[in-house]
Amino acid sequence: MSVIYLDYNASTPVDSSVREAMLPYLDDYFGNPSSSHAKGKPMRQAVDKAREQVAGLFGASTEEVIFTSGGTEASNHVIKGITCTRREQGRHIITSSIEHPAVINPCKYLEKEGYEVTYVGVDSTGLIDPQAIVDEVRPDTILISIMHANNEVGTIQNIADISEIAREGGILMYTDAAQTCGKIPTNVQELGVDFLSIAGHKLYAPNGIGALYIRKGINIEPLHHGAGHESGRRAGTEPVAMIAGLGRAAELAAGHLDDSSVKELRDRLHKGLVDGLGDQAVLLGHPELRLPNTLAIGFRNCIGGQVLGACPEICASTGAACHSGQAKRSAVLEAMDVSEDVAFGAVRFSLGRHTTEQEIDRAIGMLVSAVQAA
Ligand SMILES: Cc1ncc(COP(=O)(O)O)c(C=O)c1O
Incomplete structure (x- = not known):
C-alpha cells in the first residue's frame, strides 16, 4: 500500500539534512556541552550555532531563545512560570477556547490553584475578534495567551493587534506558534509578543525538541529547577543532537517561507473535493486567513473516521472523536459552532514539502468515492 501522508500538522518527517546535522552528535561527539575540555567544546559550539539559527527564524537575539522538549513544555513554562513572577500583580489570564491542550490544560490547572482564566470565543471561521480581548482585560490580568494559528482548522489570528492590546494594558503576551513556524513568518518583533514557542516535529526536526522565545528583560520562573543550563532558565543537560537538528530545521524553514507550491496543492485538493461532492464538502476555518498547508473539510452527513x-492509504486526522458509535465534536469545532451534521464528518488534511500532485489527485478520487458511498 502506498501511503499518502496528509498529516503534517501532526508531525513532519525528519528532513535528510536535519538528520545529517544531528548524526555527528550521536557518534563522534558525545561530551557534555558544559564541559570545558576537548569533548565538551564542540557540543557547546553546536548548541550555540543552533541557537543562532532558531533566533534567526524568530528575528530575536540568541539570549532570548531557550531549548525545550517541545511545544507542551514551552507553554507550561510560560503559563505556570509567569504566575510565579507576577503573582503580586494579579491572578487573571486571558486565552481562547480553541487553544491546543498544551495551553488549555495548564490554564485549567491554574484555575484549581485559584487563578481566574477567561476563554474568549471565536467566530464561525475560528477567528478571535481583538475587541473581545479588550473587553476582558482587567487590572489584574497578567498574561494573554493566544495561539498564532489553530492546528485543526488553520485559522491565523491577528497576533500583532492582540499584542498591542496587551502592551497597552501592561500585560505579557504569549503566542503558541507550533503550527506557524516554517509555514508563515514568525518574527517576534512584527508579532509584538513577549513569548513564542515552537515544536520541532512540526518543522521537519524530530519529536521531543522545541524552543521558547523569552523577550529580553522578562523575568520568568523556570519550569525545571536544577543546574544552570540555558542561563539558568531550563535545567537539564542539553540534548545536543536534537538541538542541532532543530537549528538546521529552523534554517531550512526560513528558506521555505516564500514557497507557494504547498498552498497550490492544498487548493487543488479543495477544488477536487468541491467539484466531486458539491456542498457536501464544507470548508472549516477561515477562507483566507489560514495556514497555507491546511484544509479542514466537514463531509456533511458523514463520520470523518468512517470516511478515512x-x-x-490516506493519513489524515479527524475533527470528531467517535466512541462506541457516538461521534463528538472537537472542542475547536464546538467553539466555532459548526453544526453536528458537518462537524462529525470533519477531516483535517495538512500538506507538506513532500506532498505531490499525483498524491493529491489520488486522494481526491478515493475521498469522493468514499463519501459518495457513505
Ligand atoms: C498548536 C500546538 N501547540 C502545541 C503542540 C504541542 O507540541 P509538542 O507535541 O511538541 O509538545 C502542538 C502539537 O500538536 C500544537 O499543534
Missing part, C-alpha cells in the same frame, strides 16, 4: 476508514 474507507481510504486506508
Whole structure:
C-alpha cells in the first residue's frame, strides 16, 4: 500500500539534512556541552550555532531563545512560570477556547490553584475578534495567551493587534506558534509578543525538541529547577543532537517561507473535493486567513473516521472523536459552532514539502468515492 501522508500538522518527517546535522552528535561527539575540555567544546559550539539559527527564524537575539522538549513544555513554562513572577500583580489570564491542550490544560490547572482564566470565543471561521480581548482585560490580568494559528482548522489570528492590546494594558503576551513556524513568518518583533514557542516535529526536526522565545528583560520562573543550563532558565543537560537538528530545521524553514507550491496543492485538493461532492464538502476555518498547508473539510452527513476508514492509504486526522458509535465534536469545532451534521464528518488534511500532485489527485478520487458511498 502506498501511503499518502496528509498529516503534517501532526508531525513532519525528519528532513535528510536535519538528520545529517544531528548524526555527528550521536557518534563522534558525545561530551557534555558544559564541559570545558576537548569533548565538551564542540557540543557547546553546536548548541550555540543552533541557537543562532532558531533566533534567526524568530528575528530575536540568541539570549532570548531557550531549548525545550517541545511545544507542551514551552507553554507550561510560560503559563505556570509567569504566575510565579507576577503573582503580586494579579491572578487573571486571558486565552481562547480553541487553544491546543498544551495551553488549555495548564490554564485549567491554574484555575484549581485559584487563578481566574477567561476563554474568549471565536467566530464561525475560528477567528478571535481583538475587541473581545479588550473587553476582558482587567487590572489584574497578567498574561494573554493566544495561539498564532489553530492546528485543526488553520485559522491565523491577528497576533500583532492582540499584542498591542496587551502592551497597552501592561500585560505579557504569549503566542503558541507550533503550527506557524516554517509555514508563515514568525518574527517576534512584527508579532509584538513577549513569548513564542515552537515544536520541532512540526518543522521537519524530530519529536521531543522545541524552543521558547523569552523577550529580553522578562523575568520568568523556570519550569525545571536544577543546574544552570540555558542561563539558568531550563535545567537539564542539553540534548545536543536534537538541538542541532532543530537549528538546521529552523534554517531550512526560513528558506521555505516564500514557497507557494504547498498552498497550490492544498487548493487543488479543495477544488477536487468541491467539484466531486458539491456542498457536501464544507470548508472549516477561515477562507483566507489560514495556514497555507491546511484544509479542514466537514463531509456533511458523514463520520470523518468512517470516511478515512474507507481510504486506508490516506493519513489524515479527524475533527470528531467517535466512541462506541457516538461521534463528538472537537472542542475547536464546538467553539466555532459548526453544526453536528458537518462537524462529525470533519477531516483535517495538512500538506507538506513532500506532498505531490499525483498524491493529491489520488486522494481526491478515493475521498469522493468514499463519501459518495457513505
Ligand atoms: C498548536 C500546538 N501547540 C502545541 C503542540 C504541542 O507540541 P509538542 O507535541 O511538541 O509538545 C502542538 C502539537 O500538536 C500544537 O499543534
